[in-house]
Structure formats: C-alpha cells, structure tokens
Amino acid sequence: MHTVDVLVVGAGLAGLHTARLLAGRGLTVTVVERRRSLAAGIRTTGIFVRRTLDDFDLPEHLLGPGVRDVLLYPPSRRAPVHLTSDRDEYRVADMAGVYEHARRTAETAGARVLLGVRYAGVAGTVVRLEGAEPVTARFVVGADGARSRVARDLGLDVNRRLLVGAEYAHPIAEGPDAPAFHCVLDPRIAPGYLGWVIADGRHAHVGVAGYPRAMRAGVRHLLDDFAAGAPGRAAPTGPVERRGGPIPVGGVLRRLACPRGLLVGDAAGAVSPLTAGGLDPCLRMSELAAAVTESYLRTGDQCVLRGYSGGALRARFRGRLMLRRLFAGLPSPVAAEAAFAVLRSRAGRAAAARILFGDGSFPDVRDRAERAASGCLRR
Secondary structure: OEEEEEEEEOOOHHHHHHHHHHHHOOOOEEEEEOOOOOOOOOOOOOEEEHHHHHHOOOOHHHEOOOEOEEEEEOOOOOOOEEEEOOOOOEEEEOHHHHHHHHHHHHHHHOOEEEEOOEEEEEEOOEEEEEOOOOEEEEEEEEOOOOOOHHHHHHOOOOOOOEEEEEEEEEEEOOOOOOOEEEEEOOOOOOOOOOEEEEEOOOEEEEEEEEOHHHOOOOHHHHHHHHHHOOOOOOOEOOOOEEEEEEEEOOOOOOOOEEOOEEEOHHHHOOOOOOOOOOHHHHHHHHHHHHHHHHHHHHHOOHHHHHHHOHHHHHHHHHHHHHHHHHHHOOOOHHHHHHHHHHHOOHHHHHHHHHHHHOOOOOOOOHHHHHHHHHOOOOO
16 A cells, blocks of 8 residues: 555645645655546636736746736626726636646656546545555645535535536637626626636637526526627637536635645635635645645644634635625626626726735735744644
8 A cells, every 4th residue: 555645635726736845845745636637627717817927936838918908797788897907917827738737847846646546535544546546644635626525524614605607718819909808797697706708819718607506597508698699709719618617705614624634725715705716825825735734744733733724814805705795695687787886986996906906815825834834833
C-alpha cells in the first residue's frame, strides 16, 4: 500500500495549486482525479480578475485579451448601464491549458497526479480508491467540488446554498468591437443570479445561473432560450463546448479542518457570495491551506488547524451575503426592473463599479499563511 503525507482529492485549480505548494515544502503528495482528462468536464468560465492577475503568476499565453467594459442589462434589455475601467479588469483563460499547466507545475514540484482514479472513502488513515490501490495518508485535502464527499466523510461543513449554472463556450471571429462583459439581470432566465456573455475577441462564453429550485424549465432550457437572443453574442467559428455545474454561494464554510484533513476551493465554499467568482478565492485559500497543513504535519499541534477556520473569513463577507439575499429576493421581472433603476443613479453606478472593478475581492490570507507556517495561529 502506497503511503503519502497528503492525499489531495480533485485536480482542479485549488487542488493542484495546494499540491504544488505542499510538494514544494518537502511533503509527499498524491493527487487523485476521477476525470481521465483535465480538458473534460470543465465547470468554470475561467474569468480571472485583475487582482488575481496582479498577485499570481499565470501563464500569459493561456490568457485572452483584457476586458475593460461591462454592460448591465435589466430584464427588458433596454438602455444598459455601461461601465468602463481605465485598466484591464478581466481576462478569460483557456482553462484546459491552465489545468494542464497547473498539473505540470505540481508534478515538477514533486507531486504525483493520478487521473481516472476516483475517491471512494476514508477510514482512519486508509483512503479507498477506485482505479488504484488504497493509499495510506496522514492528511486528506478535499478539493472535490461544491458537493464534496470528502467533507462529509471527515465530518466537516458542507455547502447548502448553491446556484446551478450552464454555459456555451466557443471561438469567434475577431471583429472591430472592443472586448466586453454583458450581464443580464432577469429572474425569468437566471433566478437569483444573472445571464452573461463575455466576448474577448477570441472566444465567447454565454451562460446562465440561478437557484435550481426556481429553474422550473431547467438550466439547459433556460440557457438555450437566453443564448438565442443574448446581447453581445457573436456567431461561433468552431466547436461549441457546453459547461456547467453547481456554484456554492453561502460563503466560506465555518468548519473547514480537522486532524484528518481540510477543504479547499468550492468544497470549502471559497467563492464570492455575490459575484460567484471562485478562481481568485481558490488560489488564495490554497496558500493558507498549504501553510496550515505543513505546519500541522510538522508539529502535530492541533491549534494550528484553528487558523483554518472559516469564521474569521465569513465576517469579511457580511455585506456580500446581505446583497446575495436581496438579489435572491427579486421574484419577478417587474421587481428586477424597479431595482435596476437604482443602478442608473450616480450612487448605483458607483456601487456597481466598486463591485466589478474594485480591489476588494476575496481577503488576502497570505499574512495568515506566514503565521501558520511559523507555528500556532490564533484567531
């Protein structure tokens, strides 16, 4: 039976980034992923925000052109609010390439990545796998998505507030229009969230998301209806890829770690409750997770694990959680149209620009990671 310090379940961005950091700290790390190809089953649009691009070393050749313009549409689709930044705020990545790049960097650091291997449960230190022999692991990192089985097996918190999303992604012909991000607020097509089109001059992503209980017609039907008349959509010039999956929007979970393991990425609820952006949080929390894991395995001091509690981080999201509840409470196009009128005011435009273009994304946890690496981290 193979023995490792850390078994990471899930080879998404959070799992691979955590694995690379842990392997770089000298730990033996194995990553298992049920998909046989990291290019299959992609669930994210792959939008990286400016703060992520500033703080993390992402492969430039895998990033599309910068996007500065955002257009917000009411249900009527008339007279959108047009916001423009003086900086590149968003770039859409080739996520299949990003995952493969993350896999290579993790393996270069010393991690072992096994594809086509499914996590089947844990008992003590023995992790059962489908497609490979069991593994003895001192610690398990759950990076297995919004409906994490690792979280349930370890007795940690689980996501209970979920959106479900679906999108089409395809190449487009380059045109004269500037790259733009179109967002439609309409509870008929996206109850509790929005429909979007982001076209960067190379590719277009057309999607919807919302609360599943309110999507009576089903997310795929709503996506088809929205795509037929979505603003800013360009005709595909190549294969159309379908993506989708659950998105946790209840905020970072409170109980994220125990002596047997911890959670990262969507499994930890590390997604902005308001914007549903998860790539920036997954990278930031992975740094804290790696520091806490290494310190705990080195010292055996369980107080280190208290530094990976979601309680302190949740306090930073009170405003976003409140706005999420208000957003979810718009039951009809009439109510959404009335609420949209606020965005047309000077204060409303300023608030929208702050959310869309501001520096306040997911809290930076690097200072906490440094303290965790040096010993017991007290909240």
